[in-house]
Amino acid sequence: MGHKIVSNEIIAPSVFRMVVEAPEVAKYKKAGQFVVVRPKERGERIPLTTLMEDKNKGLITLIYQVVGKTTAVMALMEPGEELCDVAGPLGQPTHIERFGTVVAIGGGIGTAPLYPIVQAMKEKGNYIISILGARSKPLLILENEMRQVSDEVVIVTDDGSYGEKGFVTDALKKIIERGTKPDFVIAIGPAIMMKMVAILTKPYNIKTVASLNTIMVDGTGMCGSCRVTVGGETKLVCVDGPEFDAHQIDFDEMMKRLSAYKKHEEESFKLFFEQNKERLARRNVEVRRV
């Protein structure tokens, strides 16, 4: 019983937006939760976040970036084909309440899981300042969607090709320095970005939450591959998270653990890339650092 793909479009270099049938997920998913996808038989199980759901049509929208074989396999799939498995929703939903001023920080593809959270926070009556960061302009995603659910949007790029030149932390610092005291900060993006956000907000005592995307297998608390240290205790991202108090997360350990299969991933991606060079090129997917 597969999950039929309705569309699978490129929205930025190596970033895709896939709409797929998953009626149960569409019906039950709450902001902050994720799914585990296994695209094909003999495939790997990877956690992905969903951008939005259409309960009536039973559709979910996945945003993914090609970073290895599994996501490259997905990038080559056509509408009408089926994803073998979409498990979930999994993880704890985000705790949504009226905090006051919420700063929502999305780095790169992290903006995708951030969007439904911001949407829910906005509905609760929070004042939303969104900071969206990307390496350069073409890599910025979901700007329009985020504008619709935010009161202010600040855009930063590493190379200054769009918005302000700099990092999301520079933008956050400016917001704090202008006298806006955020009541709540949520950051989703590369581990190093979330770590820097946590370091910045700590002295100001601003409640800060990060949503972690660690390596997972089952996604139901069974294997422990996603374990992280939070406040000195071992937690499982898949069932205790994915969101945690950013000031308590051991980001250095987490970043090391993210690199566990780097060699394997490169080997597997390279093998797949050699066999599918032309098709991947047509989808604008390049093999990175192989």
Add this chain to the structure above:
Amino acid sequence: MPEQDPEVRKRNILEVPFGYTEEMAMAEAERCLLCKKAPCIKGCPVEIDIPGFIALVREGKFHEAAGVIKRTNLLPAICGRVCPQEDQCELACTVAKSHKDVRKSVKIGNLERFVADWEMAHYPEVRIEKAPSTGHKVAIIGSGPAGLTAAGDLAKLGHEVTIFEALHRPGGVLVYGIPEFRLPKAIVDREVSNLQKMGVRIACNVAIGKSKSLYDLFNEGFEAVFIGTGAGLPVFKGIKGENLLGVYSANEYLTRANLMNAYEFPERSDTPIIRGKRVVVFGGGNVAMDAARTALRLGAEKSYILYRRSEKEMPARLGEIEHAKEEGVEFLLLQDAIEILGDERGWVKEVKCIKMALGEPDESGRRRPVPIPGSEFTIPADVVVVAIGNRSNPLLVKATPEIRTNRRGNILADPETMQTSMPRVWAGGDIVLGAATVILAMGQARKAARSIAEFLRTGVWKEPNLPST
């Protein structure tokens, strides 16, 4: 029973024993005294009519023998392989008693396995005996041994059964935990497909308690729910270094290797696994043996079992310990890990251990291991697997406060009916027992199925008799 040569099998994933031929089975059956008392039946948690089926094997009536077993055990091909017979039927066997040696018992497990395999080979189409549909909807959570058994019993009675499974493949611990070389997946797949032929629906990829709740199931029209979610929560030692790269829970190591086929990475599987050259497994149970033997099959040069007591106290089955030794797993006994040391990049480098001595017996009746001061030493390692036990899966219970549990997180259930503290909810298997055995899980599932069937017939939820915490 003939088996693969250890030197050959330690580099492949195929099943270790080949099974009996018909002649061998009939000869083994001749050893049974068919004694009147039949203490073996009492030794079996589901009380299979052991002399009854063995008498038929003697006469070469294998199909009939299978019928006798299946009256009380729906999954004989699985139980014949993974039941701890030496602690159950074979321990009670009169032949074993007369020799004062359990190894000399009639090989009941091997015969059960033979009969089940024979039936599978000669009668691939199962006899489906099913009552007319009752229209009653039952949800089963988890597709391990308990869930499959409860589903089978209830479907036979004509109830509409749906199994919810969190993973992408049904079978629970039978497919993610127990390796192919001990229990071929094809056997589990066959049992699952038999259930589907009986009309059981299997919904994979749904983790009840996260994906949706027990309340959602009742809202969807299910009238009764059986929880068989098992003991899938990994336990770590809580020592320094357990989050280093190359340290696995046994669950993760075995899931990658078994369910995800990581031994065929990258050509035929996309799931990687660290192929350690020197693998140290903590623990002395069946899962530890499975992990140490899996390490060899993944190419390890050295695979160690590190266990803090002596071999006599090991909870693993004797046969598993012997298989591991034959394949070259080295046993480091009366030693315990106190820290895992890493290199500058965060990878496992060595395990710091301490020698132990056995002191007074503890609450488990086994002599308590006591560290010997000043006896610390290190073993070089590049992969560590922690296989010191599993606890019951907390996912569903956490999301359902009405279900009462004991301190260990096991669900409290009436020992006769398997009812829980929540009306219309039953539980059985490892979620109630803690990490136990397939056959005990099946026994509880059958009790639960009987009670569920009665509830569906009468509509009356009797107050359960819950054990104290």
